[in-house]
Amino acid sequence: MRVHKLTFATLAVVASLALTACNEEDLTGQSNPSAASTASPSAGGSDQGSGTDSTGEDSTGKSSTGKSSGERGTVAGTGSNENGTVDKCRTDDLDITAADSTIGGDTEGTVAVELKNGGGRDCVLSAYAGVDLKTSSGTLSAERTGQGADESILKDGESTFFGINYPINESGGSGVRVTALVVTPPDETKSFSLEWPGSATLPASDGSGSPVKVGPIGSAGQGGQS
Template structure:
């Protein structure tokens, strides 16, 4: 009789252990795998990587926008091209560039970009010499070449050539220089830095010529 009770007790304990093991298996099946939990954490980011998925998306958009801005360049318009240089954005100066022995007098006109952004400049500037006999417009001479991207703070030059007064007479007195940047209508009046007079001509053509932008070298 005692043997039968021990047998029933042993069977009951074994059944209980089997039931507990099954419940543990069921509980384990209801929990996410450690690898799944790690992947979810990586996807959502967390505070160290921008917070929520939505914030992470904004960060991605910002990075793409930054790339576009970089490609467009400083001072570029929405199309990615630098705007043209304007009179108001340029500092214009003139200096005597005559070298002894040259057949003509030369003045170098410098255009410095002070607009705060890069700009494009090309072609010819308008140049007029003020004289006591009236204004003389310079004639264009040379190939205008390709457009230049003038970096902010940088200078580009062009030349103005004029005949030397070697006639022995008083000639035509030069009183000033007027420069109009390419594709602009606003002019800047400057003091004339070259020789003081021009020879008297018969008026059959302008004795003054202007080279294209960049013809007198590009400054740093």
């Protein structure tokens, strides 16, 4: 009986040692989770050297749209303003000239005024320009003819014309001497003064209204015919 008790005790010790060794092998064979989470991507990975950050830009400074972060779009519409609209013509945008366009046999004299857009952009003209004649008797303002006038776009580099009609001095007297023509573009307050190209004098006014008439923008063609 003593021999059997020793044998059983020895087997119990051996079994305990084997179990301990097995447990130690399992523990040393486990992978380290923290080591796996810090591993770098494999060579040649799709996000090496060209990854995008939270702003959507990649390492070259371009966004997913293909434009670099500093690029901006351009405003459509040649000659238009930045907001895409066409503003009215300013006095400083226009080259204003005048020429005598009276045809022999006419009962009235005619001066054609040319407005040429030199402002580098398209602009809008409409209705009537203001016209004043500087004379030896003071300023004489032209009256509108009353013709209808539509708004029109004057493209950069192009011209439009309007006519001024005035009575020819056939009285035999000295009349009223004209010294200058003053033109104020529509919807503007800045005027442009130039030499009067028509007859040097007007007949004396009887005070019943201005004898000088101005047509709307576009009422005279090239050459001054209305």
